[in-house]
Amino acid sequence: MKTIAIILAAGKGERMGNTTPKQFLLLKNKTILEWSIEAFQRNEKVDEIAIMIDSTYHGLVEKLVAGYSKVKVILEGGSTRSETTQKALQYYTDDDDILLLHDAARPLVTQNCINECIGLLNKDEETNVVIPTLVPKDTLYEVGWGTMYPNEVLDRAYTFIVQTPQVFYRGTLAKAYVEALKDPDFECTDDGGVIINYGDPLEVLLAQGDECNIKITTPIDLKIAEVLCNQ
Numbered sequence: 049m050k051t052i053a054i055i056l057a058a059g060k061g062e063r064m065g066n067t068t069p070k071q072f073l074l075l076k077n078k079t080i081l082e083w084s085i086e087a088f089q090r091n092e093k094v095d096e097i098a099i100m101i102d103s104t105y106h107g108l109v110e111k112l113v114a115g116y117s118k119v120k121v122i123l124e125g126g127s128t129r130s131e132t133t134q135k136a137l138q139y140y141t142d143d144d145d146i147l148l149l150h151d152a153a154r155p156l157v158t159q160n161c162i163n164e165c166i167g168l169l170n171k172d173e174e175t176n177v178v179i180p181t182l183v184p185k186d187t188l189y190e191v192g193w194g195t196m197y198p199n200e201v202l203d204r205a206y207t208f209i210v211q212t213p214q215v216f217y218r219g220t221l222a223k224a225y226v227e228a229l230k231d232p233d234f235e236c237t238d239d240g241g242v243i244i245n246y247g248d249p250l251e252v253l254l255a256q257g258d259e260c261n262i263k264i265t266t267p268i269d270l271k272i273a274e275v276l277c278n279q
């Protein structure tokens with residue numbers, strides 16, 4: 049049984065509006081991808097790291113990871129985030145492994161957050177999934193499908209913002225993906241959602257996320273991250 053951090057770095061970063069995918073942009077002294085790798089390299093509970101990429105960037109990534117001893121493999125991702133996760137699940141086949149699925153685009157993940165998420169996983173209590181979350185600060189409206197007409201004001205007390213790393217026993221996640229793939233309309237922007245929709249939500253524990261663990265999505269996020277990492 050190993051604890052493996054899987055860094056999801058196969059995206060194109062379209063919302064960032066840059067020709068270079070955001071994970072390869074510089075944040076202070078190193079790329080966003082290196083920040084993410086470094087957090088798991090430093091973590092004592094993590095045994096190894098896998099990097100999921102678009103093979104166009106294989107040469108660049110090989111150079112970037114050279115100094116990180118825990119990086120064991122660079123794998124080709126898929127065309128959606130879920131497909132990228134599935135490729136990782138095809139590579140790591142031991143159902144007892146603990147997998148930490150992390151967005152490469154979250155370079156400021158803390159040791160505290162990683163430790164907390166791994167520490168809360170508990171097979172005996174059937175906590176097979178741990179997801180870091182935050183309570184939203186803004187009010188959220190839900191609109192009707194395909195419309196801009198609001199039909200519900202969501203109660204903030206019952207909504208959570210979802211972050212990564214999301215931690216799973218490999219077997220739990222793989223089983224939910226088997227069910228998800230039977231659904232022709234399957235679509236999910238995170239892996240926790242696959243458990244909620246196709247697995248057993250009672251196995252999911254929502255942990256405390258971190259306000260600094262932002263996902264670099266649009267240019268303003270990179271500016272915010274620059275301020276945060278200079279603190």
Ligand code: CTP
Pocket residue numbers: 055056057058059060061062063064069071100125126127128129130132150151152153154263264265
């Ligand atoms: N990701 C991935 N494989 C994909 C799509 C996304 O590994 N096919 C990764 C991204 O590299 C990122 C993380 O999943 O680290 C979170 O996704 P997101 O923020 O949506 O990144 P992108 O898909 O790259 O950005 P955008 O949606 O703006 O194109």
Ligand code: MG
Pocket residue numbers: 059129
């Ligand atoms: Mg995306």
